[in-house]
Amino acid sequence: MDEYSRFVDWDKMDAGAQSQDAKDLTCIEFQELKQLARQGYWAKNHSLRAKVYHKLISNIPCRTVTPDANVYRDIVVKIVGKRNSSSLPLPEFVDNSLVPTYCLNAEGIGAVRKIILCVANQFPDISFCPALPSVIALLLHYSKDEAECFEQVCRILACNDPSKRLIDQTFLAFESSCMTFGDLVNKYCQAAHKLMVAVSEDVLEVYSDWQRWLFGELPMAYIARVFDVFLVEGYKVLYRVALALLKFFHKVRAGQPLESDSIQQDIRAFVRDIAKSVSPERLLEKAFAIRLFSRKEIQLLQMANEKALQQKGITVKQKRQNVHLAVHAENFKSEIVSVKEMRDIWSWIPERFALCQPLLLFTTLEHGCSLSRFYSHSEGHEPTLLLIKTTAKEVCGAYLSTDWSERRRGGNKLSFFGTGECFVFRLQPEVERYEWVIIKHPELATRGSEPEDPSSPAASMLASSSVPAEPSDRLSPFLSARHFNLPSKTASMFMAGSSECIIVGGGDGQALYLDADLNHGRTSHCNTFNNQPLCSESFQISVLEVWGFRD
Numbered sequence: 018m019d020e021y022s023r024f025v026d027w028d029k030m031d032a033g034a035q036s037q038d039a040k041d042l043t044c045i046e047f048q049e050l051k052q053l054a055r056q057g058y059w060a061k062n063h064s065l066r067a068k069v070y071h072k073l074i075s076n077i078p079c080r081t082v083t084p085d086a087n088v089y090r091d092i093v094v095k096i097v098g099k100r101n102s103s104s105l106p107l108p109e110f111v112d113n114s115l116v117p118t119y120c121l122n123a124e125g126i127g128a129v130r131k132i133i134l135c136v137a138n139q140f141p142d143i144s145f146c147p148a149l150p151s152v153i154a155l156l157l158h159y160s161k162d163e164a165e166c167f168e169q170v171c172r173i174l175a176c177n178d179p180s181k182r183l184i185d186q187t188f189l190a191f192e193s194s195c196m197t198f199g200d201l202v203n204k205y206c207q208a209a210h211k212l213m214v215a216v217s218e219d220v221l222e223v224y225s226d227w228q229r230w231l232f233g234e235l236p237m238a239y240i241a242r243v244f245d246v247f248l249v250e251g252y253k254v255l256y257r258v259a260l261a262l263l264k265f266f267h268k269v270r271a272g273q274p275l276e277s278d279s280i281q282q283d284i285r286a287f288v289r290d291i292a293k294s295v296s297p298e299r300l301l302e303k304a305f306a307i308r309l310f311s312r313k314e315i316q317l318l319q320m321a322n323e324k325a326l327q328q329k330g331i332t333v334k335q336k337r338q339n340v341h342l343a344v345h346a347e348n349f350k351s352e353i354v355s356v357k358e359m360r361d362i363w364s365w366i367p368e369r370f371a372l373c374q375p376l377l378l379f380t381t382l383e384h385g386c387s388l389s390r391f392y393s394h395s396e397g398h399e400p401t402l403l404l405i406k407t408t409a410k411e412v413c414g415a416y417l418s419t420d421w422s423e424r425r426r427g428g429n430k431l432s433f434f435g436t437g438e439c440f441v442f443r444l445q446p447e448v449e450r451y452e453w454v455i456i457k458h459p460e461l462a463t464r465g466s467e468p469e470d471p472s473s474p475a476a477s478m479l480a481s482s483s484v485p486a487e488p489s490d491r492l493s494p495f496l497s498a499r500h501f502n503l504p505s506k507t508a509s510m511f512m513a514g515s516s517e518c519i520i521v522g523g524g525d526g527q528a529l530y531l532d533a534d535l536n537h538g539r540t541s542h543c544n545t546f547n548n549q550p551l552c553s554e555s556f557q558i559s560v561l562e563v564w565g566f567r568d
Contacts, residue, residue, distance in 0.1 A: 019063060019064040019067075020064070020161055021063060021064055021067040021158075021159050021160065021161060022063070023124070023125075023160075023161065023162065024121050024122060024124055024125030024128060024157045024158060024160070025063075025120055025121065025122060025125070025158050026120050026121060026122040026125075027120075029119075029120040029237075030063075030120040030158075030237070031120075031237070031238045041065070042058070042059060042065065042068070042069055042072075047249075050249050051246075051249050051250060054245045054246045054248075054249045054250070055246055055301060055305065057242060057245065057297075057298070059245065060241065060242055060245060063158075063159070066159055066241070066245070067159035067160070069245075070156065070159050070169070070248065071159075071165075071169070073248040073249065074169045074172050074173060074248065075172070077172050077173065077176050077178075077181070077183075078176065078177055078178045078181070079172050079175040079176060079177060080175045080177050083171055083172060083175040084139040084167070084168070084171045084175075085168045085171070086162075086164035086165055086167065086168040087164075088139065088167075089132075089135055089163065089164040089167040089168065090164050092135055092138060092139075093131060093135055093163070096131075096134050096135055096138055097131050097134065097135075101127075102127030102128070102130050102131050103126065103127050103130070105130040105131065105134060107130060107133055107134070107150075108133065108134070108137040110137070110143050110144055110145050110146050110147075110149075110186075111133060111146060111147055111149050111150055112147045112150075112233075115147070115150065115229065115233045116129060116130070116150040116154070117150060117151050117154045117155075117232075117233055118154065119154050119155065119158065119236075119237040119240075120158060120237050121154060121157060121158065125154075125157050125158075128157055128163045128166070129150060129153050129154050129157065131163060132153050132157075132163060132166060132167050132170065133149060133150060133153060135167055136149065136153075136167070136170060136171065136174070139171065140171075140174055140175075140186075142186070143174070143186045143187075144186070144187050144188060144333065145185070145186070145187055145188035145190075145191050145333075146184060146185065146186045146191075147191070147228060147229070147232070147233075148184050148185065148228055148231075148232040149170075149184070150232075151231075151232035151233055151240070152170060152173065152184065152232065152244075153166065153170055155237075155240060155241065155244055156169050156170060158237075158241075174186065180312075181251055182251060182252040182316070183251065183252060185228075187332075188332065188333050189323055189326055189327070189331075189332045189333075190323070191228070192225075192326055192331065193319050193322035193323040193326055194227075194228070194319065195221065195224050195225040195227060195228075196221065196224075196322040196325075196326075196368035196369060197256075197315065197318050197319045197322055197368070198224050198227045198256060198259060198260075199220065199221055199224040199368045200318060200322075200367055200368050201256055201260060201309070201310075201315075202224060202260065202263060203364075203365060203367075205260055205307055205309070206260055206263050206264055206267070207450070208267055208271075209263045209264060209266065209267035210364070212267055212271075212280075213280065214361060214364040216275065216280045217280050217281075220364055221368060221371070222281070223280055223281055223284070226281055226284065226285065227259040228255070228259075229285070230259055230262050230284065230285070230288045231243060231255055231258060231259060231262075234285050234288040234289045235288055235289075235291065236289070236291065236292060238292075238297055239291060239292075239297045239300060242297045242298075242300075242301060243255070243258050243301070246301070251312070253309065253312050253315060254304070256309065256315065257304035257305060257307055257309060258300065258301070258304045260304065260307055260309075261300055261301075261303040261304035261307065262284075262287075262288055262291070262300070263284075264303060265287075265291070265294065265295050265300070265303065266283075266284055266287045266288075269287065269294050270283070270287065321367075321369055322368060322369045324369075325368075325369030325370070325372055326369075326372075328568070329372055329568070344356055344359045344360050344363055344374070344375060349375065350377075351377070351404070351562060352380070352382060352406070352560045352562070353404045353405070353406045353412060353560055353562055354404060354412065354444060358412075358444050359375060361444075361448065362402065362414070362416075362442070362444075363375075365416065365440065365442070365450055366400075366402075366416055367438055370400060370566050372568075373566035373567055373568055374566070374567045374568075375402070375564045375565075375566065375567070376564060376565040376566065376567040377562065377563075377564055377565075378394045378395055378398060378401065378563045378564060378565045379391055379394035379395055379561075379562065379563040380560065380561070380562045380563075381535055381558070381560055381561045381562075382560055386534050386535040386536050386558075386561075387534075387535065388516065388518075388519070388533045388534070388535060389516070391519075391535060391561075391563065392421055392424075392514070394563065395421045395563050395565075396420060396421050396422040397420065397422065398420065398565040398566075399418070399419060399420040400416060400417055400418045400419070400438075400566065401417050401421070401563055401564065401565055401566075402414065402415075402416055402417070402563070402564040402565075403415045403416075403417060403521065403561070403562075403563055404560075404561070404562045404563075404564065405529075405531075405538070405552075405558055405560075405561050406445075406558070406559045406560045406561075407538075407552060407553065407556040407557060407558060407559055408556070408557040408558075408559045409553060409556065409557075410445060410559075411443070411445055411446065411552040411553060411556065412443070412444040412445035413441065413442065413443045413444065413445075413529070413551050413552045414441070414442055414444070415439065415440065415441045415442070415512075415521045415529065416438070416439060416440050416441075416442075417435065417439055417511075417512050417521065418435055418436045418438040418439050418511075419434050419435045419436060419439075419511075419512065421514055423435075424513065424514035424515065427515075429515070429516075430515070431513050431514075431515045431517075431518070431520070432513060432514075432515075433511070433512065433513040433520075434511075434512060434513070435511030435512040436511065437511070439511040439512060439521070441521060441522065441529060441551055443551055443552060451551065516533065517533050518530060518531060518532060518533060519531040528540065529551060531558075531561075535558060535561055536557060536558055537555075537556070537557055537558065538555075538556055538557075538558055539554055539555045539556065540552055540553070540554055540556075
């Protein structure tokens with residue numbers, strides 16, 4: 018056995034890991050290294066993987082004073098003493114019930130706890146880091162001794178490159194990552210998200226498990242392959258793999274009853290037994306087939322979620338309010354949707370706003386059918402929710418990310434604004450959420466000329482957004498320019514308003530047009546979703562409501 022076998026129980030280890038197929042690693046170019054990591058170049062050679070890990074971690078930019086192997090040798094006896102390592106109490110910032118052993122032998126299992134305690138001693142600023150036991154256990158398989166493993170873990174924790182996020186070390190960072198994952202599921206795994214909403218009272222509670230799936234439930238052969246790529250490409254890889262796991266769970270379990278009383282437990286069990294249905298290669302293939310937003314865009318979304326949590330005062334671990342039950346039955350009343358339907362809508366909106374409660378701003382039953390009153394009651398609120406019930410009992414609506422006051426920028430002309438977080442939906446006769454053309458086809462997302470013919474809203478929108486964008490010049494319309502102080506060219510055309518009309522549209526070719534009297538409307542659906550239009554092509558409005566979001 019090689020020099021990195023001290024803590025490994027080879028009877029548990031995948032036989033393929035002992036192969037000597039790969040000889041050495043000489044490349045230093047990022048793109049080549051990325052391809053080799055994704056292909057598993059060093060996955061079948063234990064010694065080579067250990068050397069690659071050492072090289073990659075040694076190149077992580079760290080704080081000036083970062084604890085090394087010598088520090089560990091100095092402090093471990095003082096901290097651990099003569100206590101049995103298997104019974105050592107762990108710090109509060111890790112989940113004591115989840116310390117993976119993977120393919121470690123008895124010495125390795127005890128070493129995990131010793132290293133965790135020494136890390137806690139050297140990093141007093143860590144307040145929440147549930148992934149740490151898994152990372153330490155994994156790296157022990159590829160370390161010569163405990164001190165070397167300690168040094169590698171410290172370098173990961175002490176990374177000071179602001180563009181290179183590695184492991185969450187505070188509850189705020191962890192919780193905002195869960196919200197960000199929920200936002201990504203909402204965009205990229207809509208079928209799975211629909212299942213989560215149907216079987217879980219609190220969807221965010223389910224998505225808060227996403228790091229546990231990776232750093233806790235995934236078998237050794239899988240998490241090692243994920244970690245190979247993670248060390249090269251960073252945090253975004255974790256989102257990719259977690260999304261792929263959710264997609265596979267939905268595919269394998271679709272239509273089957275839950276095996277337990279909890280969807281959380283079912284997903285955990287599926288990930289633990291993933292070898293029955295998906296290989297490591299297939300998992301990574303699925304993960305990298307997802308056309309995810311850029312690292313910068315995800316970072317901005319994470320910042321927005323952190324800001325929302327800070328504004329709510331949620332910065333330390335506490336019993337989370339059931340955010341997806343923010344729609345309380347006792348104080349919610351709408352003439353258009355039920356509490357259940359409003360909760361369904363709440364499951365679609367960005368996680369940072371799901372922390373809020375709905376607030377009725379405008380209703381035609383109380384404020385009359387006046388577009389000017391619609392604007393006066395809606396302005397100053399961002400985002401808003403538009404609900405419409407037709408005389409034919411159809412119910413549709415839109416989530417609108419931007420304050421209606423933005424329409425003034427166009428003067429008397431019809432001006433488009435909004436961001437790619439906008440969406441339109443139908444609740445009656447069937448529930449359907451419409452994705453945006455501009456999101457599905459990012460090359461369409463640039464600001465074009467103002468439409469001259471408001472009588473053809475869908476055509477105007479699609480025509481005005483048909484010029485390819487320069488990816489280097491803009492961020493995704495998924496993000497709000499207002500929230501991040503981005504240049505105006507990052508904004509897109511999802512909503513429009515003037516004294517004559519309101520237009521909301523673009524999703525799957527859908528566009529909703531409302532007349533100034535708020536009595537009549539029509540839709541343009543040049544490219545319908547499953548041949549199902551948003552609502553009738555021409556309709557009369559029975560009730561219209563605008564809802565805001567209250568802290």
